[in-house]
Amino acid sequence: MCSVGDDVDEEKAKFMQKKITLNFTNALCIKCRTLKPQVILHNQYPYCKACFLSGTVHKFKALLGKNRVVQPNESVLIHHKAGHASTALLHFLRTGLDLNTPKKIRFKPIIAYIEDNYELNVEDRTHISRQVSDEAERLNFPIVFINLAQYVTNKSNLPSIVHEKVEDLRIDPDDNMKIRAAVKSNSTLTTQTEIVHYFERELLLKVAKHLGCQCIFTTDLGIDIASQLLKNVTLGRGENIVYDTGVVDSRDMDVSVLRPLRNFTIKELALYNYFNHLEPVSFYRKTKNPYSSMQNLVEKFLADLHVNYPATISTIVRTGDKLGVNNEPSEDRCMLCKVPIRKEIESLGSAEATNFSHWISTQTRSCDKSLKERTSQILATFDNNKYNKYCYSCNQIAPYLCQ
Amino acid sequence: MSVDTLPISIGFGGGAELLFGNKKNFAISLPVQEITKWQISDLLKWIQDNLLKERPELFIQDNSVRPGILVLINDVDWELMDTINYVIQPNDEIVFISTLHGG
Numbered sequence: 001m002c003s004v005g006d007d008v009d010e011e012k013a014k015f016m017q018k019k020i021t022l023n024f025t026n027a028l029c030i031k032c033r034t035l036k037p038q039v040i041l042h043n044q045y046p047y048c049k050a051c052f053l054s055g056t057v058h059k060f061k062a063l064l065g066k067n068r069v070v071q072p073n074e075s076v077l078i079h080h081k082a083g084h085a086s087t088a089l090l091h092f093l094r095t096g097l098d099l100n101t102p103k104k105i106r107f108k109p110i111i112a113y114i115e116d117n118y119e120l121n122v123e124d125r126t127h128i129s130r131q132v133s134d135e136a137e138r139l140n141f142p143i144v145f146i147n148l149a150q151y152v153t154n155k156s157n158l159p160s161i162v163h164e165k166v167e168d169l170r171i172d173p174d175d176n177m178k179i180r181a182a183v184k185s186n187s188t189l190t191t192q193t194e195i196v197h198y199f200e201r202e203l204l205l206k207v208a209k210h211l212g213c214q215c216i217f218t219t220d221l222g223i224d225i226a227s228q229l230l231k232n233v234t235l236g237r238g239e240n241i242v243y244d245t246g247v248v249d250s251r252d253m254d255v256s257v258l259r260p261l262r263n264f265t266i267k268e269l270a271l272y273n274y275f276n277h278l279e280p281v282s283f284y285r286k287t288k289n290p291y292s293s294m295q296n297l298v299e300k301f302l303a304d305l306h307v308n309y310p311a312t313i314s315t316i317v318r319t320g321d322k323l324g325v326n327n328e329p330s331e332d333r334c335m336l337c338k339v340p341i342r343k344e345i346e347s348l349g350s351a352e353a354t355n356f357s358h359w360i361s362t363q364t365r366s367c368d369k370s371l372k373e374r375t376s377q378i379l380a381t382f383d384n385n386k387y388n389k390y391c392y393s394c395n396q397i398a399p400y401l402c403q
Numbered sequence: 404m405s406v407d408t409l410p411i412s413i414g415f416g417g418g419a420e421l422l423f424g425n426k427k428n429f430a431i432s433l434p435v436q437e438i439t440k441w442q443i444s445d446l447l448k449w450i451q452d453n454l455l456k457e458r459p460e461l462f463i464q465d466n467s468v469r470p471g472i473l474v475l476i477n478d479v480d481w482e483l484m485d486t487i488n489y490v491i492q493p494n495d496e497i498v499f500i501s502t503l504h505g506g
Contacts, residue, residue: 024483038479046483084417084502266502270417270473271480274500282418282501284461307470 016309019043031055039271043310049275056272059263060092061103069248069258070215072106077213078141079204080113080132085219085261087135087280088269092260094139109217111136111143112207114200115169118149118176119286125171131281133166144207148196149175151203152182158210187400189293194235194397198336208255216257221269223302225262226316230298236351237393239339245320251338262317334391336398341391351392356382408432409441411495413450419472419501424456433491443474444487446497461503473500 022044029035029048037046047055070076078093080086096105113132117125129145136143147169150161163169172178182199183192208216220228229245232238243249249257261269273280290300305312330340342349348356359382366374390398413429420427433441433449444466451463462469467487474481475498476489491497 027483036479037483040480040482043482049478266471267473270500270502271475274416274475274498275478280417282421284418284421284458284503303470 016311016315019308019310041265041268053272053275056264056268057092057095060260061096063247063260063263064105064258067247067258069256070107073108074215075108075110075211075213077204077208077211077216078109078111079216079218080111080136080143081219082128082132082281082283083219084266084270084273084280084282085221085264087278088264088272089217089219089261090135090139090141091273091276091278094141107215109141110211110213111141112204112211113143113145114148114203115145115171116148116179116196116200117283117285118179120283122171122173124283128281128283129166129169129171135281144211145169146203146207147171147175148200148203149178152199153178158206162207162210182402184400184402187397190235190295191397191400193293193295194393195401201337204257205252205255214255216255218257218259219261220259221261221264221266222313222317223266223306225259225320226313227295227299227302229316229320230302231295234294234298235393236396237337237391239325239342239391240337240393241320241323242325243339245317251333265313332388334394335389336394336401337391339391341388351387354392355387355395407435409435409491409493411491411493411497413446413454414496414498415501416498417473417500417502419462419499422457422462423454429454441491442487443476443481443489443491443497446491447487462499468499471501471503473502474498475500 020043024037024040024046027037027046029037029051030045031051032048035048035050038049039047039052041047041052064070078086078089080090090109090111093105093109096103097109099105111132113129115125115129117128120128133143133145143164145163145166145168146161149172150170151158154161179196179199180192183195187195204216208214225245229241232241232244237244243251245259245262247259247262249259251257272278288296288299290296302312302316325340330342332341333339334341360378363378366377369377387395389395410430410432413431415423415427423429433446435441438445447463447466447468451459455462460469462472464470468474474486476484477496478498481489
């Protein structure tokens with residue numbers, strides 16, 4: 001009989017620790033051990049304000065220093081998404097650029113703000129864009145504005161939709177319709193979200209190339225990385241996990257994507273902003289129905305779990321970090337998400353099995369032949385290569401793209 | 404001289420101010436006739452009845468703040484101060500920062 005999990009002690013160690021309540025009445029900062037703590041991180045580590053702030057900046061710089069993706073004097077595109085994360089990232093960069101020590105940041109950041117708040121009205125969207133523009137001005141960074149809907153309707157003429165001034169950004173009430181027109185109406189919200197996500201990634205890479213940037217910084221936090229990982233698993237995008245959630249995404253030959261905030265929690269950055277008197281651009285997004293798409297459901301699942309089990313996010317992120325791509329480097333790339341596609345597989349994987357199963361259940365049976373003949377005919381006509389333009393998951397969404 | 408009010412200041416940030424008519428700072432006096440020892444949980448009820456303009460579910464959940472809202476009492480994380488059980492002192496500065504992170 002199976003005895004795994006019978007042992008009570010093992011059982012405890014197997015599961016994540018539930019949120020614990022500790023008494024911090026006489027606690028001292030865990031780092032300097034002299035001052036009274038003002039912040040508690042990960043529910044158990046108390047820090048004083050000075051140690052918290054220096055630790056936060058150090059964590060950011062350590063990730064940059066460790067990966068060395070950016071060379072001095074290169075331009076870096078910063079994807080501004082409003083909120084605490086974007087503001088903190090810009091402040092990290094500004095303080096790094098203003099240093100006079102050898103630790104000074106030596107690359108040139110350019111902010112890109114992709115306007116896609118289609119659930120809000122034109123007035124609010126304009127107001128948010130202006131706030132982003134003001135923030136860039138305050139911190140003295142160059143910025144470009146792009147409306148995602150304009151890109152989707154006019155992909156060929158990028159320079160005409162990249163604006164340096166917020167006044168030139170055109171915001172239309174029917175932008176939402178334009179985006180929807182690019183996806184067939186019989187698609188699910190899950191598919192639509194995937195396609196819009198793909199448009200956004202494609203646009204960001206094109207803008208980076210247009211502006212001569214070799215690298216893109218995103219504002220993805222630990223929770224975003226963890227939810228992206230679970231989304232990829234649920235949507236059959238196992239091969240994307242390494243690219244979508246790793247520190248560096250080098251799918252594109254010319255531009256790499258770095259996620260410098262992936263080890264941060266929103267609490268750290270919100271408090272960083274508060275102590276530095278920074279006001280992030282904020283607005284309330286429409287509450288999403290968690291059951292309307294796979295992505296929303298994953299987000300709800302994680303957010304709920306995170307409240308009572310604070311280790312959730314880091315457990316998922318660290319587990320994801322252990323994953324790697326085992327394939328031979330392949331020249332063939334998925335036309336949508338650009339992950340390498342496996343070639344010439346000896347044994348069929350689950351994707352091929354699913355393709356075969358789908359194909360065979362949509363074939364008409366030729367009743368005048370014997371079972372043996374039918375089998376050999378089926379095996380001879382099944383063409384696995386026709387699925388080779390896209391990866392498994394993109395094969396599912398590609399039919400819904402209107403070209 | 405008997406003290407009949409408890410003066411404190413409340414601040415909202417990170418988007419929480421949007422629920423309070425876009426006003427960030429409030430100087431308020433809590434009445435001490437009925438409640439003599441004001442705890443944060445009492446303050447939350449008071450805020451809900453007197454200040455909260457819209458969508459209370461984005462601020463209050465059960466008898467605490469909604470997960471994702473950070474609370475600082477005199478610049479100290481409320482988790483170091485016994486959260487909702489902290490007894491408010493005169494001239495305390497209590498700040499609520501929303502971290503509801505979209506996208």
